[in-house]
Amino acid sequence: MKLLLSLIPSLLISGACVASAASSWSFEDATLTVQGKGTGVGAGAKEKLNPSSPLSKSVALGATDTLKLLLTATDGKKAKRPHQAFLTLTDPTTGLEESFVLSVKESGKGKVDLTHKDLPIQFLTSSKPIPASIVIGSFGSSTPYKSKVFDLSVTRDPNVPLAIPEKPVRYAAESEIHHIFRADPRSPPKIITLVFAAAVVGALPILFGLWATLGANVNHMGKALGNAPVSHALFFGSILAMEGIFFMYYTTWNLFQTLPAAAVVSIVAFLSGSRALSEVQERRLAGLR
Amino acid sequence: MRWFFSFLCAALLGLSSALSSSGSRLLVVLEDVAEKGSYGGFFGDLEARGFHLAFETPKSPSLALLKFGELAYDHLLLLPTKAKGLGPALTATQLLEFMKKEGNILLALSGDHGTPTAVQSLLLELDIHLPSDRNSLVVDHFNYDGESAKDKHDVVLVPFPKVVRTDVKDYFGGEGVIAVPRAVGQTLGNESPLLAPILRAPSTAYSYNPKDESEIVEDPFAVGAQLNLVSAMQAHNSARLTILGSAEMLQDAWFEAKASLNGKAITTANRDFVAKVSGWTFKELGVLKIGKFVHYLDEGVSKKVNTSSAIPENNPSIYRIKNDVTFQVPISEYVSTHWTPYTPPSGDNIQLEFSMLSPFHRLNLSPLSQTANATLFGTTFKTPDQHGIFNFRVDYKRPFLTNIDEKRQVTVRHFAHDEWPRSWQISGAWVWIAGIWVTVGAWVGFIALWLYSAPTEKVGGKKTQ
Known part of the structure; x- marks a missing residue:
């Protein structure tokens, strides 16, 4: 019994299948015309469409052409008017679909016209041919x-610009941005730097050498130290110390460490300098300079 | 006896812990409270998920969405009513006000009843369009139920929706076929990112008006996948509105109905799908929570070893240009009952923007670790060589997920005077440094000469001549 009960729905279904197989929607006498602007009626490529197999070559639709599709919808073998008769274009890459309604008369004869104006922008810019299918159905x-x-391969005049609408905002991850840093300051090649630095450093011995040839000497040092030992030592020492302070300031010290030290050294230089310079003056007056 | 009651209460509380992330008060508005019997299975499922249902009719004087300016209910389920208007308590403005307070609405339409004007103007404001005539419904001559709609073809059978974009999480997928009886199709405006289709009609479906006398559909409202059977809107404040094309989908009759699709016997999976749609609408799914931002100066490995200053200060308010900064943030997702670690879909990335007016860096965050209920996302980057007031910003808005837009402000200062490289480290400066010290040496030498030089015989001799 149970088996029988479970069989009933499937029997019903197979019955429905048989019933539906008895009549099915299709079309006949379908012609496809692509007509250029200005050409007369009947001119242009004409193709016969077969409900069971698609056309082997694609149909080109130019910017000024009109595609005309004429067909007779049939239910079983009889021509009949269906509730739904669409020509559906599907973008093969994005899956976008657009359907064009065929206006079908009482007799089952339907037609639809298609120009570039009817097509959405995605089809106009599509590089691949767009599959077109016919949908016929009714209650x-x-x-x-x-x-x-x-x-359908849409051909477009490449010289005519197309107004492509801006892409609408959709929430998605955006492309990454990595800040581009300014280039680091660059130094000239080290060899050039070293050559010029050597030239600069080399100028000092040359200068001393030149002075020596002109008769420069430090012969009176003993005399000066003998006449005023403390003030000379302090004066020359304070000048050296001042340069040392500058060196410390350049390397490690800050201004507040530098200034007091410089003040102390300059007082020493001032006091000892007046004594030391009067000793130098004495030597000058003695004709020793 | 009393302890038994308290024990029972505690047990019940425990049972009803499965709750929406945004509250459990759900208002159901229907034509007649007696009608709720036909939705018994759906309401039972909702109650089992922890919702407290209240039933009202649009005419009821006690009906109010807001009380003292606050939400009286957290969620609203609007079932179709026969009347053209929905009464003074459910105007389009009030429904919008409800959404502004983060109330969620599940709106069920029906091809039998026509859509109330309040609902129509609400949807129009959100750029969701319904057919202009009141009785339009969706038919499909290819995918209809052969049992209940053998002639009319108005019970459309569709498989569970597939995600269209790889970077969107799948909240509505499943196994089986959904019956959508006598649905009102919707089309969505193309401009708004807030709108998203949940269930699209099959490619051969179209919308037509059965009251229309003509034998052929001439100017259909919408055709194929452009027609939505279920669509969603999530506002900037993450309030959700779901439009269900067919209220009959929720009824017991279609929950696990026997149907036949092109001669094959099937059982509809409406119960599963409806649970997913209502779960999403009432914020049991797709709810994100962002934790505290943590950012700190990344001083490299060398400075981190065994010193007390090895632990970097978290979230300092100031950085220098060209500092290495580490940023971390935990993100959790609510799944039905609790918070879980969030993992974005494979094609998607959570992004950190380091921005002053416009982003200087926009970096993908990578998952670092997981805790029981959060994933820690993080990245490391170098602050740009531009000082100013910057923001760490995580702006994560995706379809079907609640919006995250978090900012934290920091100052980026330029180099202090003692942070530049010293002059001897710059090889190009060596010539000038040498020049200075040569001058110093020459000066000291000159002083020594001036102080201690003795007059030479020669020069003296020449002078006497």
């Missing part, structure tokens, strides 16, 4: 029809 038990009938 009741007849099996509806949907099959690809031809490929």
